[in-house]
Structures are given as C-alpha cells and as structure tokens.
Amino acid sequence: MRFIALLLAPLVVLVIMIGAPATSMAAELPVNLGTASTYTLLAGSTITSTGPTAINGDVGVHPGTVFTPGEPPAVVNGEIHLGDAVAAQAKADLVTAYNDAAGRTPVVTVPTELGGTTRIPGVYDSAAGDFQITGTLTIDAQGDPDAVFIFKTASTLITAVNSNVHLINGAQASRVYWQVGSSATLGVNSHFEGIILAMASITANTGSTVKGQLLARDGAVTVDSVTGTNPLLQANYGVSVAPVTYAKFGKPMTAVTYNLTVTNTGNVSDTFNATKAGMAWPTSVPAIVGPLAAGASSNVTVTATIPAGTPDGTTDTVLVTFTSAGDPTKSATSTLTTTANENLLAFYFAEGTTRANFQEYLCLGNSGAVPASAQVTYMFTDGSTQDANYSVPANSRSTMDVNSVVGAEKDLSISILTTSPNLIAERPMYFNYNGQWTGGSDALGAVAPDMNWYFAEGNTLPEFDQYVTVLNPGNDAADLTFHYMVEGQGEEAVPGTVGAHSRATFRTKDQIGNGKHVSLYLESTQGVVAERPMYFNYLGLAQNNWTGGHDVVGANAPNTDWYFAEGTTRKNAVDGAFEEWLCMQNPGITPLTVEATYQLAVGQGNPINKSYTVPAQERLTVSVNQEIGQDKDCSVFLQSTSDFIAERPMYFSYHAFAWTGGHDVLGTNGSATDWFFAEGTTRANFEEWLCLQNPGNTDALTTITYFPAGGPVITKQWTVKANTRLTVSASSDVGADQDISALVSSDQPIIVERPMYFDFNGWTGGHDVVGFVPTP
DSSP states (O other): OSOOOOOOOOOOOOOOOOOOOTTTTOOOOOOOOGGGEEEOOOOOSSEEEEEOEESSSSSSSSSSSSSEEETTTTTTEEEEESSHHHHHHHHHHHHHHHHHHHHSOOOEEEOOOOOTTTOOOEOOOOSSSSSEEOOOEEEEOOTTTTOOOEEEEEEEEOTTTTTTTEEEEEOOOGEEEESSSSSEETTOOOOEEEEESSOEEEEEEETTTEEEEEEEEEEEEEEEEEEETTTTTTOOOOOEESEEEEEEEEEESSSEEEEEEEEEEESSSSSEEEEEEEEESEEESSSSEEEEEOOOOEEEEEEEOTTTTOOTTOOEEEEEEEESSOOOOOOOEEEEEEEOOTOOOOOOOEOOOOOEEEEEEEEEEESSOEEEEEEEEEETTSSSSEEEEEEEOOEEEEEEEEEHHHOOBBBBBEEESOOOTEEEEEEEEEEEETTTTEEEEOBBBEEEEEEEEEEEOOOOTTTEEEEEEEEEOHHHHHOOEEEEEEEETEEEEEEEEEEEEEEEEEEEHHHHHSOEEEEEEEEEEEEEEEEEEEEEEEOOGGGGGGEEEEEEEEEOOOEEEEEOOOOOOOOETTTEEEEEEEEEEEEEESSSEEEEEEEEEETTTTEEEEEEEEOTTTEEEEHHHHHOOOOOOOEEEEEEEEEEEEEEEEEEEETTTTTEEEEEEBSSSOOOOEEEOOOBBOTTTEEEEEEEEEEESEEEEEEEEEESSSSOOOOOOOOTTTTTTEEEHEEEEEEEHHHHEEEEEEEOOOOOOOOEEEEEETTTEEEEEEBHHHHH
C-alpha cells in the first residue's frame, strides 16, 4: 500500500499559436512517464544509499534486484519494488519515456554550461554533447504552469558543488526533463529540480536535494545523505524543535549538554541541517538530523564547553537552528543559555534500571531555609539522555519515581547539579532479581567522576551475582582496566570500555569466572563513576538462604583509616539473626597489618581490639560474629600504617518479620560534626535507624533534625557516650507514615549511618548508607 498517494492525471495540453514571433519555441507536450511517474529512484542494476537519506516516492530496480538502504537506513516514503513485475513495467515505461525525450526535435542548441543562464519553455540540446551547471540555472515558465522544458545531452550531466536549479514564474519540476545519454552526477550540497532520464548511472552526492526523479535505464542510482521528493507529491515541509528556550549551568572547564527534540512536522520524509549562531563558547551541534519520516522525532545533543577561568555568573547564548532540506524556507530555532558557576555541587549515580521487577527512586533532601533546584540528567546505555529540573522546598525532601519519569526497560545512570550547598541526593532501588531474589539497595551519589575506583568486597560464588556499572558523563569514550584482586591468588586484569554520555554494565562472573572472593581496582583513561551492585541467596555461617542485594559507590583512593558506625551480631527470637563481615583490600605490592577496634554499645563491654594481615594485591575477609561473639552492637575502626580499602557487608533475617536481605557500605575515612541523609521513611513495613559512632574520649551531644516531605521540622537530641555507639529509631523520633530526610549534628566529631529494613510490596530486604558530610 502506498504511504502517500501520488496524484496523477492525464495531461492534455492544447496549444494554439497565433501570430507567434519567428524566434519563439513551439510549445511542447510533457513526456509520458507511464507507471514510472511514481518513482523517485528507479534503476536498471542497483540502488545504493549511504548516510541519512529521505526518499519521498517509490523506489524500484529492474532487471536488478538490489536496494542497499545504508546506515542509517534510508527512509522511503513510498513503495519498494525490486525485480518484480511492477518494477518491470516501470522500467519499460522509462525506456519509452527516454526514447520520447531523445526524439524531440531541438529548437535551441546551447553551450555546455547552463549555470548563470535563464531558460524559457522549449527543447534544448548541448552543442558539445554534455551539460554542466555551476552556480544557478534559472528556469522561467513565464507565467505558464503547463510549460515544458526538455534538456538533451548525448553524454553527461554534471552539477557543481552548491549549484542550484531555480524554478520561477510557475515552472513545475514535474515538467522539466533531463535526457542524458550516459551518466548524471549531482554535486555536493547542490539543489536540483526536474526528472533525469539517464541511459547509464545517476549519482547524487553528499547533501544534495532533489525535487524530481532520478531514473537510470541500465545503470545504478547512488545517493549519499540526499533528500529526494517526487514532484507529483503534494509535499508540505515543516520542522519544530523543543524546548524553544533552554537554560543550564555548569562549572568552568566542563561541557554542558542540552537535549533537544527535533520533529518533522511535514507530510513527507525530510532531513534537517543544524547550524549555530551567536555563541562565544565552543559549541558542538550535529551536521544533519534525520532522515525523519513525516511526524517522526529525533533526540539531538548540543554541547557547550565553558572555558577555564570564566567568572561566576557569566552567560553565553547560542541559537541552534534546524532547517528543512526539502524546503530551506522552513526552520526552527532553540535558544540555549549557559551560565558558569564554579561552586556547583554534583551527585552521580552509575547504577539504575527500570526493567521488569525493578523499582528505582531518586530522593532529594534540602536542609536549607530556601528552596533548592536540581538539574538532573538521565543517561542511557545507547548514549541518549533525558533532562529534568526539580525544585525541593525549604527544609523538606522530594521523591522522584524514576520508572515513571523515563519509562520501562531502561538501564540508566543519573547526574545531578545544584547551586544549593544544602541539597543531597540518594537513589534507593527495590527488586525481585530474576524473579527469585527480592531485596533493595541504596546509594549516596558520588560527588565527581574520577579515573580510579576501589571496591573491597566482591565474589563470584554460585549464590552471588556481582556487576560493575560505570557511568561516563564525558564527551569521549573511556577505556577501562578492571584489576581484580583475588583472595589467595593475586591480580587478574580485564579490559573494558564505556561510551560518551553513557553507562555500561559488566558482569564479574563473565569477566573472571566463578568461585572467587575478589576486591577490585577500576582504572579509567578519563573521569567515570563506578558502582558495584550484587544480588544473592546468602548461605553464610548457617546455610541461611537469605535473598537480597546490596550496592556501593566505590572509593577513589586507599586510606589508612576506615570507620563503620553500624554493625551487629544479634541472633535471638526478638531481633532475628545478623551476620557481619569485614572485607579489606590491599592494592599494594607488600603485605600490610590492620588494627581493628570494635566499639560496642553501652552496657555490652569495653572495646575489643584485633590485628589482621592482608597479603599484597589480595583481600582478606573477617567474620565479625566470630571475632566479638553473639548479640553485640558494634561500630568498627580499622587503621593501618599503609593504605588499604575496607567494606562491611551484613546479611540478616530481620526481627520477627523475617525480612531477609543484606546491605553493605564502604567505610568513611574520618569523623565529622554534620551528617546528612536524603532518604528515610517511617511508613508501614519500613523501619529506619540511625547508628551513631563516637570514636573519641568525650561524650557527644547530638541533634537530629528531621525534614518531612510535608510538615514542620522535627528536632531530637541524643548523647553518644565516648568510645561507644548509639542506635536511634526514626519511627520513635518522628512517628508513623513520614517520608523524611535527616541532618545529624554533634558537638564532637562522630560517624553516622542509616540502615533501613522493609517489606516493599512483598520484596523484603534492607539497605544502608553512610551519611553525606556537607561542605563547610
């Protein structure tokens, strides 16, 4: 079935010449194309397209059978006939039309070069046997819409780069015929009108536009990034771009990316040329958008780079215009304004998915007295992006349902920029992994891309499935090296790559095989962000079968000090069962010694000290349950004279609910007086806790400020005894059914974590994060 009807009618011309001057041309009848009149491209051997090409009209080959649509594939707004009976009839009609045009009696013999001349209706023959068009050929119908023009050449037709065939005063492209004895070639970025009837081949070079037909009797038709429209189509061209105005901010020496949507508002396929104007800063735009079918849209990326040293508040505006190739009078413009800001706060999340059985959220907390804005970019695996802007009320929090924002079945990463020093971002996720392992995970965003990422925990045992997700927010692809440090074995190196403005996922079992306890040092050729999600059916110390998952953002460097506020070895009828582990990674080339201090809750005893040796370029795993005994709440301080990495995974069957799962955190390298959390809730089937570790010798007076999503701020005070830890129930502090962010402030340096346990619509588990330390 034809996509757009071609309007054909018998053409009958009655011309009565009375008293015409002796020098005038007798009026010509049009050349009858028969069934070939519906074709934009018709060839004897093959048709080949390269680059973004839009063909409005039919495409046919006979006796050949090959049409190569190229990459990206040519958009054909019509029927395609390859070697069939329909193409055979069109080919026969083309032969008849060619012979008709060739047999017309010449009236005027003209020079080879037609450029710079004006031609009126009639038949023209080349004195030298070929035609060239350099510059503009004007075809003037002199007010007669039925005027016919026939140009005949025994050899070739060649048009120059940027040449133009211009029709005026009623001239119609459907009544301009070019009978070519051998081959025709249309120049780069040229505009051609009329019907080419060539004995041999026809080539339309890059960026040329054709309002007409390219009909080759015996040879091939080759087009490169061409927009071709059959003149008998009632073609209407149009374009729109959204948004029309767009403003973003960024740091000097960074690239700010704008995501635009270009839509073909015409009724035929078209391509669109992108141009830019008015900018002072380096700005990249695509050369060509499309081809786009009628009504179709394309996402377009425009990147503005803020120069080094640009003062805060400086703006730069660029006008990006998209112009129809089919009708250059139709265009649409987007105005993009970029503002430089050196003091932006950023958060990045490499992991994220909206696949079936995954639910992702983005939580934004604002501890400030004024609203805070967040400039959010969702980045997908194919390199496409989606922008959003959110405003978080003062002393409050906001939650975005990422599945609803970006749609289903997307693997994605997120970047967040804000001018507010009081904004923080977390990304909780809930899942039923492979329909078998339910749970959830949460992460605090990384504040910057980096070339180095470390993870102390990891394994490829049968009951675990580990991944590494990598976000590349930059403009170039990043080459990766995964340095896996295998317990009892040493290092295994694996290469990888992630494209620009994209994320990639790497399954550890596919990289290094099964049955290994590992740590990881991920090295990149440019700044990236890395997370390590893991899913499991945890067996542990007692063949537990606790299903769940956990996730951490990596550390950028080893350190000599690592603190963990949370930890417990409880196992009883009321609390359920917990199994806690410490994973220590030694990236160095010599063994190192780690001194561990287990700080217990008040009334559970004095701190317990242990010492461990971690082999070079390996990892060590320690069971905290076996080190300190059952039913203890503990914080941990790990210290060495050499740099290392430490994580603390925990697995559990929580309380009498028997919510099974696990959570994990990388330790923090020091204490602070302020800790901020974006996520938190006291809804039914959620239990939130705050774990406060005081490693010092002085009692700490702490103030916990809760910021509900709607409602007044709630403030509570607690004292954390020296060299102990304290656990606070958020439900007890704020009551039920509150979505909250929290700021924990102390008169002494402390460490704070926030574990949560849940039954999320039947998916049980838990997650935990170390708080964010706001910039002073």
